[in-house]
Amino acid sequence: MADYAYLAQWKEEINRSPNAIYLTLADALALSIRKGVLQEGDKLPPQRTIAEYLETNLTTVTRAFTEARRRGLIDATVGRGTFIRIGAGESHWRHTGPAVVDLTMNLPPIPQDPPLQRIIQNDLATILKQQDLNSLMSYRVTGGTVAERQLGAKWIEPVIGQRRTDEILVSPGAQSALAAIVSTHTQPGDIIVTDRIAYPGIRTIAAQFGLMLVGVDSDAEGMMPDQLDRVCSEHHPRLLYCIPTIHNPTTATMSLQRRKDILAVAQHHHLTIAEDDPYSLLMENPLPALAALDHGRVSYIATLAKTLSPGLRTAYVALPNPDMTRRVTAAIRALALTNAGLLSALAARWMQTGQAQAILHGIQKELRLRQSVARRILGDGHCQNPDGPHVWLKLPDWWGSADFVAYARRRGLALVPSTVFTISGEPPQRARIALGSAPDVASLEESLHGVLSVLRHKRSPGFTDIV
Numbered sequence: 001m002a003d004y005a006y007l008a009q010w011k012e013e014i015n016r017s018p019n020a021i022y023l024t025l026a027d028a029l030a031l032s033i034r035k036g037v038l039q040e041g042d043k044l045p046p047q048r049t050i051a052e053y054l055e056t057n058l059t060t061v062t063r064a065f066t067e068a069r070r071r072g073l074i075d076a077t078v079g080r081g082t083f084i085r086i087g088a089g090e091s092h093w094r095h096t097g098p099a100v101v102d103l104t105m106n107l108p109p110i111p112q113d114p115p116l117q118r119i120i121q122n123d124l125a126t127i128l129k130q131q132d133l134n135s136l137m138s139y140r141v142t143g144g145t146v147a148e149r150q151l152g153a154k155w156i157e158p159v160i161g162q163r164r165t166d167e168i169l170v171s172p173g174a175q176s177a178l179a180a181i182v183s184t185h186t187q188p189g190d191i192i193v194t195d196r197i198a199y200p201g202i203r204t205i206a207a208q209f210g211l212m213l214v215g216v217d218s219d220a221e222g223m224m225p226d227q228l229d230r231v232c233s234e235h236h237p238r239l240l241y242c243i244p245t246i247h248n249p250t251t252a253t254m255s256l257q258r259r260k261d262i263l264a265v266a267q268h269h270h271l272t273i274a275e276d277d278p279y280s281l282l283m284e285n286p287l288p289a290l291a292a293l294d295h296g297r298v299s300y301i302a303t304l305a306k307t308l309s310p311g312l313r314t315a316y317v318a319l320p321n322p323d324m325t326r327r328v329t330a331a332i333r334a335l336a337l338t339n340a341g342l343l344s345a346l347a348a349r350w351m352q353t354g355q356a357q358a359i360l361h362g363i364q365k366e367l368r369l370r371q372s373v374a375r376r377i378l379g380d381g382h383c384q385n386p387d388g389p390h391v392w393l394k395l396p397d398w399w400g401s402a403d404f405v406a407y408a409r410r411r412g413l414a415l416v417p418s419t420v421f422t423i424s425g426e427p428p429q430r431a432r433i434a435l436g437s438a439p440d441v442a443s444l445e446e447s448l449h450g451v452l453s454v455l456r457h458k459r460s461p462g463f464t465d466i467v
Contacts, residue, residue: 010029016110044081144168170317171332172338174201177303182205190211194423198423203423275290309359
């Protein structure tokens with residue numbers, strides 16, 4: 001097997017990737033071609049040999065080879081074997097199927113250090129040995145146990161300060177927590193004020209509950225207080241929804257003074273605030289949350305989906321008082337019932353052992369590296385935060401957002417157009433790039449070079465007719 005040293009790299013990729021093995025194997029093959037480890041015309045080992053080395057089944061390898069052929073990477077001939085296709089090094093971004101590297105999902109990258117797959121396997125084995133299986137697989141108390149809420153309070157303490165346990169909830173994800181808070185504070189027909197360019201999840205919730213959204217203009221620090229004051233005077237909203245730190249998608253972060261100014265406007269108009277804070281803990285020295293500055297006005301949500309993994313389906317919610325905790329608990333029970341026991345146990349163990357901090361530090365390091373790669377390849381002029389998971393890409397004059405994303409898709413690149421985020425007015429000439437979902441930095445670099453190529457391409461006048 002010495003002649004096939006690249007198989008060891010493939011095996012490592014499979015061990016650390018959360019994706020289907022056959023897709024990971026096809027991606028690993030493509031990466032070996034891009035790096036020059038495999039050359040056009042090289043013969044691959046027999047599928048059975050690959051399956052035995054990778055400790056997987058022959059069907060999985062066959063599926064991977066089928067996917068690789070679809071991408072134009074390999075050719076196979078009965079009796080001769082499988083060869084790297086001539087032109088495979090150029091075909092990676094030419095195929096018209098789904099994007100090879102999906103840049104749409106704002107996920108934390110899976111860190112190589114510490115090794116997440118091994119940690120999960122070991123910790124789940126320990127949990128199953130130490131805890132009763134019936135309890136883990138049964139329905140849980142809505143809002144989390146006292147111990148789970150105490151751990152959640154400790155996790156978010158660097159951003160919101162110390163909180164009583166009866167003001168903390170554990171929710172099955174941030175979206176259900178946000179829906180619960182919104183439904184608690186509003187009635188059909190009410191108005192929610194938010195950024196004019198806003199996280200799409202609030203649009204989904206508003207549509208579900210029959211609410212209206214009104215957008216507020218922003219600058220480099222996020223929502224502008226004078227514009228918020230004007231909107232409040234004109235529309236009398238019931239609730240303000242905002243992401244003060246590393247805004248999604250604009251990456252804007254409110255300064256401490258801006259946070260105080262926004263709170264002053266909210267106080268003047270008796271406005272309740274839902275603060276969505278997925279990204280503060282990615283920063284080394286995060287600013288205090290709005291909830292830390294105005295305890296009684298702000299309901300605060302911090303998800304583990306962006307700082308550890310969306311697979312945990314866990315968010316921590318801090319509420320102004322015990323009465324609001326009870327009301328939001330009832331709303332979560334109606335919307336999502338409860339957390340999954342096994343996932344809650346895993347999150348709690350990570351908090352107790354300090355593993356959560358180790359994983360967070362690995363993700364922070366990886367994101368900073370990816371942001372530096374993005375700046376090096378794409379250049380300055382785009383909206384970025386060095387600690388954040390995404391880039392708010394500025395487009396040249398000849399590209400509208402929807403056309404740019406449609407054309408990029410034809411080149412094998414999946415991005416998110418600004419139309420998805422626009423509450424009102426004209427969508428900006430922007431697109432969002434999520435940096436965390438690429439399996440590794442090499443794949444990210446390749447995809448960002450593809451983005452750069454699309455940016456520089458001057459579309460023909462008839463392109464909109466084509467798409």
